[in-house]
Amino acid sequence: MNNSEIKNSLKLAAQLMELHGENPFKTRSYVSAADVVGGLDAELSTLSTDEILAIDGIGKGMATNISGLLERGSFDNLDKYMEMTPAGVVEMLGISGFGPKKVAVLWQEGGAETLEQLMELCLQGKVASLKGFAEKSQETLKAAVAFLISNQYKEKYGNIDQAIANLVSAIEGLKEVQSCSESGQMRRRMEVIDLVEIVVAAEDFDALRTSLNALQVLSEEEKKSGPTTWYGRHVGIKAPLKLHLTSLDKFVQRLVETTGSVRHINMPIADQVTIKSSLIRPFESEEELYQSLGMKYIVPELREGLKEIEWAKNDQIPALIEMSDLKGILHNHSTYSDGKHTLRQMAEHCRQLGYEYLGISDHSQTAVYAGGLQDADVARQQEEIKQLNEELAPFKIFSGIESDILADGSLDYSEEILSSFDFIVASVHSGLNMDVKKATDRLLKAIYNPHTTILGHMTGRLLVQREGYPVDHKAIIEACAETRVVIEINASPYRLDMDWRWIDYALEKGVKLSINPDAHRMDGYQDMYYGLQVARKGGLTAKDNLNSMSLPEITAFFEQKKKKK
Numbered sequence: 001m002n003n004s005e006i007k008n009s010l011k012l013a014a015q016l017m018e019l020h021g022e023n024p025f026k027t028r029s030y031v032s033a034a035d036v037v038g039g040l041d042a043e044l045s046t047l048s049t050d051e052i053l054a055i056d057g058i059g060k061g062m063a064t065n066i067s068g069l070l071e072r073g074s075f076d077n078l079d080k081y082m083e084m085t086p087a088g089v090v091e092m093l094g095i096s097g098f099g100p101k102k103v104a105v106l107w108q109e110g111g112a113e114t115l116e117q118l119m120e121l122c123l124q125g126k127v128a129s130l131k132g133f134a135e136k137s138q139e140t141l142k143a144a145v146a147f148l149i150s151n152q153y154k155e156k157y158g159n160i161d162q163a164i165a166n167l168v169s170a171i172e173g174l175k176e177v178q179s180c181s182e183s184g185q186m187r188r189r190m191e192v193i194d195l196v197e198i199v200v201a202a203e204d205f206d207a208l209r210t211s212l213n214a215l216q217v218l219s220e221e222e223k224k225s226g227p228t229t230w231y232g233r234h235v236g237i238k239a240p241l242k243l244h245l246t247s248l249d250k251f252v253q254r255l256v257e258t259t260g261s262v263r264h265i266n267m268p269i270a271d272q273v274t275i276k277s278s279l280i281r282p283f284e285s286e287e288e289l290y291q292s293l294g295m296k297y298i299v300p301e302l303r304e305g306l307k308e309i310e311w312a313k314n315d316q317i318p319a320l321i322e323m324s325d326l327k328g329i330l331h332n333h334s335t336y337s338d339g340k341h342t343l344r345q346m347a348e349h350c351r352q353l354g355y356e357y358l359g360i361s362d363h364s365q366t367a368v369y370a371g372g373l374q375d376a377d378v379a380r381q382q383e384e385i386k387q388l389n390e391e392l393a394p395f396k397i398f399s400g401i402e403s404d405i406l407a408d409g410s411l412d413y414s415e416e417i418l419s420s421f422d423f424i425v426a427s428v429h430s431g432l433n434m435d436v437k438k439a440t441d442r443l444l445k446a447i448y449n450p451h452t453t454i455l456g457h458m459t460g461r462l463l464v465q466r467e468g469y470p471v472d473h474k475a476i477i478e479a480c481a482e483t484r485v486v487i488e489i490n491a492s493p494y495r496l497d498m499d500w501r502w503i504d505y506a507l508e509k510g511v512k513l514s515i516n517p518d519a520h521r522m523d524g525y526q527d528m529y530y531g532l533q534v535a536r537k538g539g540l541t542a543k544d545n546l547n548s549m550s551l552p553e554i555t556a557f558f559e560q561k562k563k564k565k
């Protein structure tokens with residue numbers, strides 16, 4: 001288990017204890033231990049028991065719990081409460097906006113033990129009459145439960161890519177296996193995965209199946225498996241897993257067939273010809289297949305059945321952006337607000353990784369919960385940036401802010417303070433419950449504010465967890481085109497917002513995008529990888545990406561934007 005999994009387990013224990021009406025002091029000790037774990041630099045799995053005991057805020061009992069998590073993925077107290085709680089009720093604890101006490105009412109008074117039963121209760125209007133609920137909260141709950149039900153077998157790509165890469169290597173290592181590759185949604189780098197697919201070539205499928213079933217992380221659901229498929233689960237992953245078993249000579253055919261979306265493989269290429277209809281003979285490579293159809297090779301992440309076939313036929317596939325095209329890192333937090341590392345640490349690490357510049361944008365004053373910067377903090381930070389810039393030159397830190405977009409669409413400081421920044425990321429963090437008109441108007445007002453440089457995480461969505469507020473994407477993109485406001489592709493694997501499906505429209509309108517990690521700690525920079533994957537899906541090239549600009553280019557860009565005010 002890594003620290004974030006340990007943190008989540010401790011939090012879950014706290015929620016379960018509250019659900020069962022445990023002593024609040026006991027409950028709180030788990031919450032604070034979870035916070036301590038979340039703030040650690042070192043992975044707990046690399047520490048000795050004595051070292052864990054020496055951590056401030058971790059007592060003896062908690063250290064034992066942590067050892068349990070590291071050794072067997074659980075601990076006695078957690079086991080005890082899990083046993084007392086129906087699985088569906090545990091899932092209810094994940095409904096945002098409804099704490100354990102509310103869940104206890106839904107379960108004990110309402111009688112709901114599964115999400116489906118809870119939905120039924122909402123539909124019958126019975127939740128509104130329960131203690132602490134009303135018509136309005138019943139509606140909110142209904143929407144949240146519907147979202148959870150539709151997402152209960154889905155995973156964020158960034159949550160499972162490591163585990164699946166490990167699985168692919170484990171399968172490759174089996175003696176029966178001749179070739180193996182991920183395919184399907186994983187290979188297309190979809191932001192949310194509801195089916196993990198892998199293609200495996202072997203001669204003897206029976207022997208292969210036996211070896212697969214001997215892998216500890218896998219469990220087969222035999223009823224859903226077939227003669228050439230293995231269907232089942234990977235421990236700890238909610239999305240089901242489907243392995244396509246094939247002979248080596250048909251490996252490329254199976255790979256192409258299962259990688260592309262249904263639309264992609266069925267898209268007409270010529271009269272009566274599709275990719276699917278062409279998979280009737282063996283191919284040496286995927287390149288050979290696409291070439292045989294008179295097309296350029298199409299990378300997996302583009303195989304969605306959108307414009308890629310047209311592009312490939314006319315040799316117009318965009319030169320998709322690469323990791324090496326990223327020259328700087330924008331939208332990052334430091335200990336000035338809710339970041340884990342200091343401005344200096346964030347800057348030095350960024351420079352060490354070879355980037356030319358860092359855009360720091362801590363939270364603004366209204367975001368009190370995130371330690372938003374007051375006027376005096378802004379001045380203090382800008383002074384430190386000045387000093388660091390002298391020391392670290394030619395590396396440069398740009399002074400920015402992630403300004404809350406207030407309820408009326410205005411930004412979060414006086415004109416004078418706003419003018420003091422090199423760039424401003426404008427984002428919504430509160431009052432997320434909006435209809436499309438209200439949300440769009442709020443964003444439009446921020447976009448037309450001359451101080452806004454970048455529109456941050458456009459819809460506020462949290463993948464698989466919370467739907468974003470609805471926005472009129474076209475209106476927003478067109479306003480950004482008019483004002484030259486850059487649209488962020490928030491690269492956090494939890495967000496990946498703006499959705500990549502709108503990148504093409506933004507490019508068509510001449511809007512620039514920016515792959516921003518929204519890093520709250522040094523290793524948060526790594527999230528740019530996930531932003532890059534979806535940016536490529538949307539067809540983004542380096543020339544349309546803000547943080548692909550060199551330092552002189554982006555300096556000029558920020559200055560010009562400021563002059564236009």
Ligand SMILES: [Zn+2]
Pocket residue numbers: 402427429456457
């Ligand atoms: Zn934000």
Ligand SMILES: [Zn+2]
Pocket residue numbers: 331333402518
């Ligand atoms: Zn942020």
